[in-house]
Each structure stands twice: as C-alpha cells, then as structure tokens.
Amino acid sequence: MLQGGKGRRGFTLLEVLLALTLLSMAGAIVYGFLGTAFVSWTSGFAAGRRSQVARIAVDRLSQQLKSAVPAKALKTGKPVAAFAAGEGSLRFVTLLPTGVRSLSQVSYSIEEGEGGPHLVYREYPWPDKKFFEGGEPRKEEILPEIAGMKVVLLARDEELDRGEEASEWDPDGRELPGVVTVTLVAAGEEGGQGTVFTATIPLLAHPVR
Numbered sequence: 001m002l003q004g005g006k007g008r009r010g011f012t013l014l015e016v017l018l019a020l021t022l023l024s025m026a027g028a029i030v031y032g033f034l035g036t037a038f039v040s041w042t043s044g045f046a047a048g049r050r051s052q053v054a055r056i057a058v059d060r061l062s063q064q065l066k067s068a069v070p071a072k073a074l075k076t077g078k079p080v081a082a083f084a085a086g087e088g089s090l091r092f093v094t095l096l097p098t099g100v101r102s103l104s105q106v107s108y109s110i111e112e113g114e115g116g117p118h119l120v121y122r123e124y125p126w127p128d129k130k131f132f133e134g135g136e137p138r139k140e141e142i143l144p145e146i147a148g149m150k151v152v153l154l155a156r157d158e159e160l161d162r163g164e165e166a167s168e169w170d171p172d173g174r175e176l177p178g179v180v181t182v183t184l185v186a187a188g189e190e191g192g193q194g195t196v197f198t199a200t201i202p203l204l205a206h207p208v209r
Helices: 013-066
Strands: 072-075 078-081 083-086 089-094 104-113 116-125 139-143 146-154 179-187 193-202
Touching (some): 013 179, 083 146, 089 146
Antiparallel strands (some): 072 078, 083 089, 104 116, 146 179, 179 193
16 A cells, blocks of 8 residues: 555555546547537538538529520521420520620539539530530539439410419420429438429520520
C-alpha cells in the first residue's frame, strides 16, 4: 500500500486500473455518440444540399420555359417547332439562358454516369441547323444531385373547359405544347429517391416563325 503522508492512504494498483477502465468505457460511449451524431449531421447536410440544387434547377427551368420561343427547325426536311421532349429529356429555344441575353437552345437530360443517373444541362447557340441531332454545346453542367426527370406535355386547345385535361401534344405540329409539367427528383441515399420538385408552366400561344 502506497503512503501519501501521515494519516493518508494512497491508491492501490487495482483502484487505478479500475478508474482507467471506467474512463475508457465512458470515452468509448461518448465517442460512439459523437460519431453517430456526426454521421447523421453530414447525411442530413448532403440531403439538404441535393434538395437545394434540385429546387434551384427546377426554378431555372421554369423561368426558361416561361421565355420559350416558338422557333422553327427542320425535321426530315419539314419545318416543325424547335421543341423536343422525352421521358427524361427536354430541349427548346428560350430567350433566358444562364448569363446570355439572346436566343439560345437549352437542353436537360438524365444520363448514366459512374455514380448512377444524373441531370446534364447544356446550352447551344441559336440558330442551329442540327437542333434534333445535338451539336457542340457552349456550356455544360453535370448535376449529380438530381437523379430523375419526368416531362409531361399537354396540347393547346382553347375549346376545352377549364380543368379538362387536353390531349397529348403533337410533336410534328407547328405550335409549342400548351402546358409543360416537369418533375425533378433529387438523389437519395444509396441510390434511392430524394425530394421531388414539380413545376407546371403554360407556354405562350404564338405560331412557329
């Protein structure tokens, strides 16, 4: 037994080992708690960032669609509306691309990459003789935060009652579709689905020039 002075009792080796063991256990518990909290925080931060990017993208797309121009392009030798859409793609001519105040062709498409499907945004100069073929973009943005896209087009039919659903848009016509509904899906954890953002934009009724 160690003596710390007259009338004082020191610590035994067993007591020291016991104290160190208790401190180690407490440290492990605190470390595990902090590690779990940090993982949850980073996961929530990443999910919030993906949702924010998807929200900004759908807002930009909405503004560009509101400024869509009924331009003309050749398709199999026939002049048609310069507007193309698919399940996960959209291409049109607008007056409001990013950073340029002139007519431009823009496209949004979901493409496969190393980390899975992601949204790719491109800008092209206009006029473009290869509208339906796709030329060399002057700007390209890859957005891995967005993993899905859906486009729904409705025809322009003034005779329908308000609220009545119109027929699908005719892609061989000389007019733009009447209404475009776009849904962007933010990427979730481990390839899952995140937050969904939807915008419904009516297009201006002008004939194709």
